[in-house]
Amino acid sequence: MTSALTAYVQSRNQGGVDIKTTVDLFRRYQFLERAAIPALAGWFLAVPRYEDKIALGYRLWAHAERADAFRRRLKELRGGHRDANTEPALQRVGDAMLHAPDEPCFLAGVRLILARLGAAYREHLAVADASANALERRILRAALADLDEAKAWYDRRTDAFSPDERERAARWTRWLEALLAAAGGVSGLDARAELPAERPATALFERPATLLFDARIQRGTFEPFDQRMNLTFEEKRVAEFRIFFNEFYAAAVLATILHDAWRADAPWEFFHDMAHHFWDEVRHAEFGATRLAELGVAPDRVDLVLFDGSQSLPFLHRLCFLTLGLEVFYMPRKQPRVKRYGEAGDFRTQLFADVDWNDEGNHVRYGKKWVTHFLEDDSREIEDLQDEIKEHMKAIFADLPEGKLSPF
Ligand SMILES: [Fe+2]
Ligand SMILES: [Fe+2]
Structure with a gap:
């Protein structure tokens, strides 16, 4: 035909x-x-x-x-x-x-x-x-x-x-x-057929309020950063890749931004950057799954407290919280980690740490670019937004030490 x-x-x-x-x-x-x-x-x-x-x-x-x-x-x-x-x-x-x-x-x-x-x-x-x-x-x-x-x-x-x-x-x-x-097919050039009246399902998709996993992955917590740094080399390596696996929470924040911002008045480049950022965080979680498997450990938990805590905020605040709050907060850990694994001769682990460090630099840049864009005709500055977020998160993390943005 x-x-x-x-x-x-x-x-x-x-x-x-x-x-x-x-x-x-x-x-x-x-x-x-x-x-x-x-x-x-x-x-x-x-x-x-x-x-x-x-x-x-x-x-x-x-x-x-x-x-x-x-x-x-x-x-x-x-x-x-x-x-x-x-x-x-x-x-x-x-x-x-x-x-x-x-x-x-x-x-x-x-x-x-x-x-x-x-x-x-x-x-x-x-x-x-x-x-x-x-x-x-x-x-x-x-x-x-x-x-x-x-x-x-x-x-x-x-x-x-x-x-x-x-x-x-x-x-x-x-x-x-x-x-x-x-619709005349993908091309729109085919002869158009009448649409049958009956849609086979009535429900519309509503995105879940949280990130769902099967029974292998349970909700849990991770040791705070300082405590993790005191572990032995082998323990620390496993612990660090559990944290990588947990980056599903960051991917999930981006997924909600992509999903919720869809009807916002935003240029295509915004969605393109967010899609890249999302994929990077998915890959970071994959780093965790891959390296844990190589080390003979099965991933078994996630801590979604940062994801869940940000979910009632507008997508602009979620973006600001992730890119200019959390990612800036974690950044000083990145370079020393690359150096540490290099000195230990574990270049396989260093590879993942190095790529992660590189990706995070881009994420902070995306954050600056797009938060600034969305604040263009807003009387608030980035700092005001950060204050609003801090106020919101204080209620959720009452026990977090001063100056800390993340429990892990
Ligand atoms: Fe990441
Ligand atoms: Fe990131």
Whole structure:
């Protein structure tokens, strides 16, 4: 079957894709890639397996990178506003990624969208002219390689469904297929079908108030920093990677920012930076899981007190608390730690400590840039915001020593 884009290009005998069509397509691609971000951020909090959380962290950043590549190209094309031109039917497809009724439906739903995006990118690549469309071809090729890798992960997860989960997921993906058909497919060029009236589930996704884990990971506490520094080398190393694993709390703060700020008046670059920051924190938690496994220890706990304590604050305060409060507070520990593991000849541990130190510098920069941006027409300064946060946190951490921002 010749699909609509191919038929269009062939009917005009143009042997490539004109600017207007390229713009229409790229706008739709970036919309769907972008719509996956709040969906994955919300479900990151909800899925109980930490391995799935890590995988979603990687996937979320990949969506942001692909959306960014399409958007950067759109800037160079006679394209008009990149977000003001989304048709409601496509918007419904984007929303449905988030509003899956349960985890199997969410995973199967995103898997379907990825498959359909992949097919669209493949077809676009096939009809693009090697010279006239060379820039789009590079973007599509890179996106496809990335997408295929992501799809393989969703395939593995959905292949492991129980018969009951499979049945529920199938009902949900039929609905998504219908939504896509009503929007003329990913390209918008297919013949549009009537939307069936019945949505198979009535509930809308509400992000959990806290970060959920399965029974392997319990709520617990960690020793304060000074106490940790007095442990033996081996004990300290394990203790430090437990703290790395606990960076799930920082990733979760970013997930709530990505999710809650979605409707805020913010430039795309903000979401792009937050997606990067989120992924970094997911990787830091992964450092913990990886190194603990290498040291023969299973991660068994998280301390979510800083996450839970910040949850009633607006996203601006959460961002300020994490980047200009906590990350600045932890920073003096970073360089000595890199040096310490280097001197001990443990370059494997040093690798993780070194990368972490490097990433944290970027996070503080993101914080300064975006807190300043959101305070632009505000009578408050960063310091005022920090006072508000301190006041709020004092009520939660009544027993924290003066000058300490974190119990660990
Ligand atoms: Fe971190
Ligand atoms: Fe960080």
